[in-house]
Amino acid sequence: MYSRIQDLANAVVRRQLDRRNFLRRAGQLGIGASAATYFLNRAQSTALAQDFDWQKHKGTTVKLLLNKHPYADAMIANLDTFKSMTGMEVTYDVFPEDVYFDKVTAELSSGGGNYDAFMTGAYQTWQYGPAGWLVDMNEFINDAALTNPNYNWEDILPNLRASTAWSGVPGAELGGEGAKQWAIPWGFELNSIAYNKRVFDAQGLTPPNNMAELLEVAAKISKDVDGMYGVGVRGSRSWATIHPGFLSGYSNFNERDFTMEDGKLMAAMATPGSKSFHADWVKMIQDSGPRDWATYTWYQVGTDLGAGASGMIYDADILGYFMNGEGNAEAGNLAYHAFAPNPEASAPTPNVWIWSLGMSNFSTQKEAAWLFMQWASGTDHALFGARDMDFVNPVRQSVWDDQAFQDRIAKSYPGYLEQYKASAPGSKIYFTPQPLFFNLTTEWASMLQQMVGNEVPVDEGLDQLAESVNRQLRQAGI
Amino acid sequence: MATEALGRPVMDGSRRPFMRRALPYLLSLPALLVCIGILIPFGTAVYYSLQRYNLAFPMTRGFIWFENYTLLFTDPGFWNTVRVSLLYTLYTVGFELVLGLAIAMLLQRRSFFNNTMSILLLLPLMIAPAIAALMWKLMTNPGFGILSYFASLLGFPDFKWASASSSALFTVVLIDIWVYTPFMMVLLLAGLRALPRQPFEAAELDGVPQSFVFFRITLPMLTPYIITASLFRMLESIQQFDIIYAMTQGGPGNSLMVFQVAAYLERYQYTNVGRSAAILMVLWAITFLLSNIFIKQWLRLRERARGVA
Numbered sequence: 177m178y179s180r181i182q183d184l185a186n187a188v189v190r191r192q193l194d195r196r197n198f199l200r201r202a203g204q205l206g207i208g209a210s211a212a213t214y215f216l217n218r219a220q221s222t223a224l225a226q227d228f229d230w231q232k233h234k235g236t237t238v239k240l241l242l243n244k245h246p247y248a249d250a251m252i253a254n255l256d257t258f259k260s261m262t263g264m265e266v267t268y269d270v271f272p273e274d275v276y277f278d279k280v281t282a283e284l285s286s287g288g289g290n291y292d293a294f295m296t297g298a299y300q301t302w303q304y305g306p307a308g309w310l311v312d313m314n315e316f317i318n319d320a321a322l323t324n325p326n327y328n329w330e331d332i333l334p335n336l337r338a339s340t341a342w343s344g345v346p347g348a349e350l351g352g353e354g355a356k357q358w359a360i361p362w363g364f365e366l367n368s369i370a371y372n373k374r375v376f377d378a379q380g381l382t383p384p385n386n387m388a389e390l391l392e393v394a395a396k397i398s399k400d401v402d403g404m405y406g407v408g409v410r411g412s413r414s415w416a417t418i419h420p421g422f423l424s425g426y427s428n429f430n431e432r433d434f435t436m437e438d439g440k441l442m443a444a445m446a447t448p449g450s451k452s453f454h455a456d457w458v459k460m461i462q463d464s465g466p467r468d469w470a471t472y473t474w475y476q477v478g479t480d481l482g483a484g485a486s487g488m489i490y491d492a493d494i495l496g497y498f499m500n501g502e503g504n505a506e507a508g509n510l511a512y513h514a515f516a517p518n519p520e521a522s523a524p525t526p527n528v529w530i531w532s533l534g535m536s537n538f539s540t541q542k543e544a545a546w547l548f549m550q551w552a553s554g555t556d557h558a559l560f561g562a563r564d565m566d567f568v569n570p571v572r573q574s575v576w577d578d579q580a581f582q583d584r585i586a587k588s589y590p591g592y593l594e595q596y597k598a599s600a601p602g603s604k605i606y607f608t609p610q611p612l613f614f615n616l617t618t619e620w621a622s623m624l625q626q627m628v629g630n631e632v633p634v635d636e637g638l639d640q641l642a643e644s645v646n647r648q649l650r651q652a653g654i
Numbered sequence: 655m656a657t658e659a660l661g662r663p664v665m666d667g668s669r670r671p672f673m674r675r676a677l678p679y680l681l682s683l684p685a686l687l688v689c690i691g692i693l694i695p696f697g698t699a700v701y702y703s704l705q706r707y708n709l710a711f712p713m714t715r716g717f718i719w720f721e722n723y724t725l726l727f728t729d730p731g732f733w734n735t736v737r738v739s740l741l742y743t744l745y746t747v748g749f750e751l752v753l754g755l756a757i758a759m760l761l762q763r764r765s766f767f768n769n770t771m772s773i774l775l776l777l778p779l780m781i782a783p784a785i786a787a788l789m790w791k792l793m794t795n796p797g798f799g800i801l802s803y804f805a806s807l808l809g810f811p812d813f814k815w816a817s818a819s820s821s822a823l824f825t826v827v828l829i830d831i832w833v834y835t836p837f838m839m840v841l842l843l844a845g846l847r848a849l850p851r852q853p854f855e856a857a858e859l860d861g862v863p864q865s866f867v868f869f870r871i872t873l874p875m876l877t878p879y880i881i882t883a884s885l886f887r888m889l890e891s892i893q894q895f896d897i898i899y900a901m902t903q904g905g906p907g908n909s910l911m912v913f914q915v916a917a918y919l920e921r922y923q924y925t926n927v928g929r930s931a932a933i934l935m936v937l938w939a940i941t942f943l944l945s946n947i948f949i950k951q952w953l954r955l956r957e958r959a960r961g962v963a
Contacts, residue, residue, distance in 0.1 A: 413905030
């Protein structure tokens with residue numbers, strides 16, 4: 177039986193048998209899905225190892241700093257595959273997101289080499305990169321001696337590769353000339369609408385197709401559905417309030433955070449278009465948002481949708497994905513909708529959040545760390561995560577093209593793929609890269625809170641914000 | 655060599671054994687080490703506060719002397735931080751003192767019930783303030799929070815607690831009072847129970863009204879304890895971080911942007927070490943000033959008490 181399952185697994189690696197049939201035939205041999213997956217991973221590891229010296233750093237221990245996230249869970253679940261393939265050990269510390277980035281900043285700024293690689297967002301690299309804490313991954317990706325020939329860097333979606341590369345020049349295009357690859361994209365999220373189909377059907381509602389409809393539908397839910405508010409969006413005093421739905425919608429109206437004037441960045445939040453968008457957003461929250469919106473992080477936005485406390489969210493698509501899973505009151509009732517708030521826009525423009533893997537410049541075993549990063553961001557692990565775990569959204573085109581993954585999503589998350597296909601072409605990071613990102617974007621969120629709280633009129637608030645932002649940019653010499 | 659009456663030789667200073675001469679220094683060495691342990695980080699903070707030192711701009715690092723302070727003092731946001739921090743300190747210390755004293759007086763007589771209550775009332779103090787803040791976050795949730803339910807029964811169905819600038823300070827002060835009133839209570843209770851009984855017995859024999867006893871005997875005798883307890887609470891309150899950060903991260907807007915939260919954000923999120931250090935140095939100066947006022951007051955009272963004795 178052992179040789180039979182081994183042969184079947186090898187047939188999958190040679191692409192002579194698809195995964196579904198492999199699992200079916202393993203079942204006929206009396207082998208369960210998890211055991212079959214183990215054999216398959218082992219066969220894939222062996223195949224990979226034949227093309228490249230994965231054992232070069234055998235006996236080395238790589239140390240990771242991880243955020244508590246389904247992406248990290250998927251990696252940990254598959255870690256034995258990496259260990260058996262390389263003979264390396266991997267240790268890791270996992271921190272909740274509330275404190276994760278502060279931990280990373282403290283660790284890197286201390287110059288300590290406690291961790292070789294870590295999870296990061298693209299925005300964070302705008303601080304970490306210029307500070308000299310990150311390795312430019314181009315050094316490794318472009319080195320044929322260090323990179324597995326099957327790694328297929330080009331398979332990672334181009335806008336994600338570009339979004340994690342920057343030259344360090346404030347305002348310069350991401351992925352443009354002189355850009356350094358500060359991190360390797362690992363998993364990402366778009367921003368779209370996820371809604372409670374059960375409630376929408378009962379109320380005779382259809383998902384909104386522009387900002388006016390969003391305000392109208394959200395207000396109707398708040399008014400007509402007992403115990404439910406219309407739309408969930410983030411509101412805490414943090415940069416994270418600005419980057420999901422808010423900036424996606426803002427960008428859809430062709431509004432920018434900054435413009436470049438005479439080689440200097442200038443705040444662009446006080447334009448008439450920006451003021452109009454802010455006024456709509458503020459009204460939406462006041463009329464149909466959660467009552468304690470000012471404390472809302474992604475966690476509350478997601479759980480409210482899953483618990484049936486909100487009718488829809490305009491936030492990360494993967495939040496709607498996770499909340500449709502088991503253990504949520506509204507599991508199976510959620511649906512997805514690509515959203516372009518500007519009636520004149522041809523397509524959605526989701527600002528993306530990219531969970532990425534970065535390498536510490538203080539690591540003393542960079543080549544070993546790169547072996548791990550190649551594996552973790554490689555096709556095989558991405559396929560494992562997408563098919564068997566919740567490693568969604570994958571960053572590789574080949575995974576999106578994988579039939580088993582598509583079937584799984586289509587079956588359990590109807591409409592998700594369609595939402596993705598409609599949203600993906602216009603998705604990228606719409607923020608202007610600059611090292612004061614966190615100061616200025618947090619201040620933006622703070623001003624939004626004051627507007628929603630009626631402490632300051634929208635016009636006046638945005639004028640104040642632009643003035644303050646410009647002052648800080650000048651003080652920093654940007 | 656001098657000779658003692660009994661004939662035992664007495665050594666002058668230069669001839670005393672080394673260990674005997676070194677003993678005073680050796681005895682004070684631990685205190686000196688502690689002092690150095692405190693002074694090194696303090697000196698480093700002073701040093702950083704005089705620099706342009708943002709980790710995201712390593713090439714621009716250099717001395718700018720007092721520019722960080724100048725920028726702080728010309729920033730309206732900083733004066734908001736001073737205002738919010740002082741208000742928070744005033745409200746928390748004030749209410750905790752009044753409540754702590756009232757509870758301590760109720761529990762003053764030793765009995766099984768009072769002893770049990772004084773232990774039970776200490777429970778909030780054993781909860782980490784950040785955890786307490788998260789508990790309160792749940793209790794003030796508008797959807798299912800029990801405090802929101804009570805607020806609606808009292809005619810405030812849409813009370814926003816920490817989510818609105820108008821009520822955010824009230825909410826975090828309430829949490830602080832819940833956590834730290836037992837601290838004030840336990841110190842004052844110890845003070846009350848340590849007071850001499852004779853003045854109270856004499857007042858009772860003379861039929862002196864209770865209000866007179868409280869204002870003219872209890873309070874004056876308890877004042878050193880009140881000052882000590884208030885000093886401890888003042889030092890904690892003006893450096894408040896965990897409750898506010900866990901509840902609102904300094905928001906909504908800048909309504910709860912106290913010193914420690916501002917300094918933390920500057921250091922760990924904005925990587926501006928120089929500005930963060932400058933904020934902390936201003937906090938140190940204010941704390942030092944307030945502590946001096948308290949300690950001088952305490953010393954004055956002690957001198958007066960000695961004079962009376």
